[in-house]
Amino acid sequence: MxxxxxxxxxxxxxxxxRMEDFWHDPESFFEAAGLTPxxxxxxxxxxxxxxxxxxxxxxxxxxxxxxxxxxxxxxRPRPKPKxxxxxxxPKPKxxPRPKPKAEAA
Amino acid sequence: MPQGxxxxxxxxxxxxxxxxxxxxxxxxxxxxLFYLIADPVTCAWIEDLNPSAESLADAYGxxxxxxxxxxxxxxxxxxPVRGGxxxxxxxxxxxxxxxxxxHEAIRRxxxxxxxxxxxxxxxxxxxxxxxxGIDPSAGCQMYEATDFLQRRRRFDPASPLIxxxxxxxxxxxxxAALSATAGLRLLVEILARDYPREHEVxxxxxxxxxxxxxxxxxxxxxxxxxxxxxxxSTLLVPPWGTAETDWEMVERLAPRSA
Numbered sequence: 530m531x532x533x534x535x536x537x538x539x540x541x542x543x544x545x546x547r548m549e550d551f552w553h554d555p556e557s558f559f560e561a562a563g564l565t566p567x568x569x570x571x572x573x574x575x576x577x578x579x580x581x582x583x584x585x586x587x588x589x590x591x592x593x594x595x596x597x598x599x600x601x602x603x604x605r606p607r608p609k610p611k612x613x614x615x616x617x618x619p620k621p622k623x624x625p626r627p628k629p630k631a632e633a634a
Numbered sequence: 635m636p637q638g639x640x641x642x643x644x645x646x647x648x649x650x651x652x653x654x655x656x657x658x659x660x661x662x663x664x665x666x667l668f669y670l671i672a673d674p675v676t677c678a679w680i681e682d683l684n685p686s687a688e689s690l691a692d693a694y695g696x697x698x699x700x701x702x703x704x705x706x707x708x709x710x711x712x713x714p715v716r717g718g719x720x721x722x723x724x725x726x727x728x729x730x731x732x733x734x735x736x737h738e739a740i741r742r743x744x745x746x747x748x749x750x751x752x753x754x755x756x757x758x759x760x761x762x763x764x765x766x767g768i769d770p771s772a773g774c775q776m777y778e779a780t781d782f783l784q785r786r787r788r789f790d791p792a793s794p795l796i797x798x799x800x801x802x803x804x805x806x807x808x809x810a811a812l813s814a815t816a817g818l819r820l821l822v823e824i825l826a827r828d829y830p831r832e833h834e835v836x837x838x839x840x841x842x843x844x845x846x847x848x849x850x851x852x853x854x855x856x857x858x859x860x861x862x863x864x865x866x867s868t869l870l871v872p873p874w875g876t877a878e879t880d881w882e883m884v885e886r887l888a889p890r891s892a
Binding site for chain 2: 575
């Protein structure tokens with residue numbers, strides 16, 4: 530990548546009006562910048578693959594990373610079932626209350 | 635307060651054309667300059683502006699977790715700050731948008747008692763708003779693509795949805811070549827729950843050289859896994875449908891006469 534090509538692209542990037550003028554008359558801009566025929570051809574194409582081959586590779590630098598979430602907590606252990614016990618002895622039935630005697634008329 | 639200072643700036647996306655005057659001043663005056671820049675032309679320009687310039691890109695590794703790379707970058711940035719120098723770190727785009735190492739370097743520098751400041755820059759979203767004619771005043775949602783999938787983010791399909799690093803879904807390192815297809819298939823599976831499969835989405839990349847045009851690739855959602863998506867790509871999912879109006883709230887917000 531020549532210093533002329535770098536300077537050419539830096540200058541063009543700083544002035545949007547110059548950028549538009551370049552598209553109307555690229556040859557006069559190339560001439561003023563002293564670019565080689567190969568550089569002119571590649572820049573005229575605007576092809577990113579050819580530009581990378583001429584200027585060097587673009588490296589997508591990823592600045593953000595989503596960390597893996599922590600593993601979910603283990604499931605709660607099921608409560609142990611209560612042990613079966615022998616049925617309690619039945620309670621004795623209460624004695625019936627004696628019926629009151631009917632009063633004489 | 636100890637001597638030593640950290641300034642973090644962004645260079646935008648178009649070589650020198652989107653570098654603010656603030657950023658340019660910080661870059662030129664720094665006693666030690668670090669940079670994380672994707673294109674070789676801007677790298678050459680930066681190195682010409684400040685001979686102390688040092689790239690941090692070698693902290694990445696194909697088999698290295700990016701978080702480890704970021705922590706290494708932070709320590710490299712802070713070492714000369716601790717030595718009493720005025721340090722500048724220049725990242726492409728906006729230095730604080732989807733950028734862990736810049737924010738972390740500032741947090742640590744301030745915790746250690748050094749002055750540290752971030753200056754805003756031109757982000758990929760700013761370029762997207764300009765190139766695609768999107769006005770975020772109607773709502774705009776932005777997520778990192780892997781985060782969007784892992785955390786089941788709730789979102790409104792009636793507002794534009796921007797997904798960052800969509801070419802690196804599920805990839806935690808920084809490999810030389812990214813394969814986006816598997817991650818994109820998962821993304822389509824999730825998005826298809828809220829959008830029709832024929833809904834047009836846009837794969838966007840800001841122009842990085844003044845002789846290039848931005849990449850604006852319009853594809854149907856279902857065709858996204860087969861589209862040309864790179865590590866520079868951002869996905870825009872345009873709105874589907876319109877948000878419901880709360881007429882009672884419209885009434886409550888109406889201006890009252892005195």
